[in-house]
Amino acid sequence: xxxxxxDIIQIHCYKHDxxxxxxxxxxxxxxxxxxxxxxxxxxxxxxxxxxxSWRTKECAILFFYKNRWFNIIAQFKKFGLYYYCNICSPFVxxxxxxxxxxxxLDLRVFDNGxxxxxxxDEYETNRRKMKYPFEIVKIISKELNNLINMKKxxxxxxxxxYVNFYYNLYKKM
Numbered sequence: 001x002x003x004x005x006x007d008i009i010q011i012h013c014y015k016h017d018x019x020x021x022x023x024x025x026x027x028x029x030x031x032x033x034x035x036x037x038x039x040x041x042x043x044x045x046x047x048x049x050x051x052x053s054w055r056t057k058e059c060a061i062l063f064f065y066k067n068r069w070f071n072i073i074a075q076f077k078k079f080g081l082y083y084y085c086n087i088c089s090p091f092v093x094x095x096x097x098x099x100x101x102x103x104x105l106d107l108r109v110f111d112n113g114x115x116x117x118x119x120x121d122e123y124e125t126n127r128r129k130m131k132y133p134f135e136i137v138k139i140i141s142k143e144l145n146n147l148i149n150m151k152k153x154x155x156x157x158x159x160x161x162y163v164n165f166y167y168n169l170y171k172k173m
Contacts, residue, residue, distance in 0.1 A: 002032070003029045003032045003037065003093065004029060004032060005029055005030060005031060005032075006028065006029060006173065007028070007029040007096070008026050008027070008028055008029075008096065009026070009027055009028075009029060009039065009093075009096050009097060009098050010023060010024065010025060010026060010027075010096060010097045010098070011023065011024040011027055011039075011062075011097075011098045012097055012098070012099045012100075013086075013088075013099075013100060013101075013102050014099065014100070014101050014102065015101065015102060015126070015130065016101055016103065016126065016130040016132060016136075017130045019049060020049055021048070021049050021102055022046060022047065022048055022049065022102075023046070023047045024041060024044050024045070024046050025044060025045040025046075025047070026041065026044055026045075027039040027040060027041040027044065027062065027098075028040055028041065028170065028173060030061070030166050030169055030170060030173075031166070034066075035065060035066055035067060035068075036063055036064065036065050036066065037063075037064045037066070037091065037098070038061065038062070038063055038064075038166055039061075039062045039064070039098075040059065040060065040061050040062065040166065040167075040170035041056065041059075041060055041062070042056065042058065042059040042060065042170075043055050043056060043057070044056050058075050058076050058077050058078075059075075059076045059167060059170065059171075060073050060074065060075050060076070061073070061074045061076075061157070061163055061166045061167055061170065062074075063157050064091045064098060064100070065090060065091070066090055066091070067090055068090060068143065068146075069087060069088060069089060069090065069103070069139050069140065069143035070085055070086060070087050070088060070107075070143055070144075070146075070147050071085065071086050071088055071091070071100065072084075072085045072147075072157055072158075073085070073086075074157055074163040074167075076167060077111070079111055080111025080112075081111055081160055081163065082108070082109060082110060082111055083107070083108070083109035083115075083151075083157075083158065084106060084107075084108055084109075085106060085107040085108075085109070085147055086102055086103075086105075086106055087102075087103045087104070087105040087106065087107075087140055087143060087144055087147070088100045088101055088102045088103055089101040089103070103123065103126075103132070103136070103140050104119050104122045104123035104126050104127075105117060105118070105119055105120065105123045105140065105144055106118040106119050107144070107147055107148065107151070109151055109158070115148070115151055117144070117148075123140075
């Protein structure tokens with residue numbers, strides 16, 4: 001399925017062992033670029049693997065990469081623009097569902113530009129428990145470094161004007 005602007009999709013996040021981790025019930029496609037699918041959502045239902053669910057509070061613009069091992073979520077919070085970045089497999093599309101595998105490590109970028117790598121303990125636990133192959137461990141390390149360098153250099157989407165363009169596009173839809 002070739003996704004186009006305005007299409008509604010679900011997002012399914014899996015763990016390396018194939019178990020479903022989280023589901024976002026709907027997001028709208030803003031643009032399907034050669035290397036990236038850009039979607040948005042707001043007040044969307046998210047359901048965890050344990051059955052607990054909640055609704056997101058703010059508008060988010062999500063950047064899913066076709067050949068990169070991370071995704072980037074720009075969150076428009078009351079106090080500024082924050083980013084939550086997941087180290088994960090490149091996505092695949094299955095019907096109207098975007099699917100990816102989460103590899104535990106996250107990069108949190110705060111509105112003042114500072115950042116922090118999160119969930120190193122969870123990564124180490126799951127790496128051993130699920131026996132991540134050496135090739136994937138190597139990719140994860142490289143892509144985390146690439147992601148941090150993108151943030152430091154202000155490469156899109158770590159650029160307010162770039163993200164704001166998609167925010168305004170979403171608000172008009």
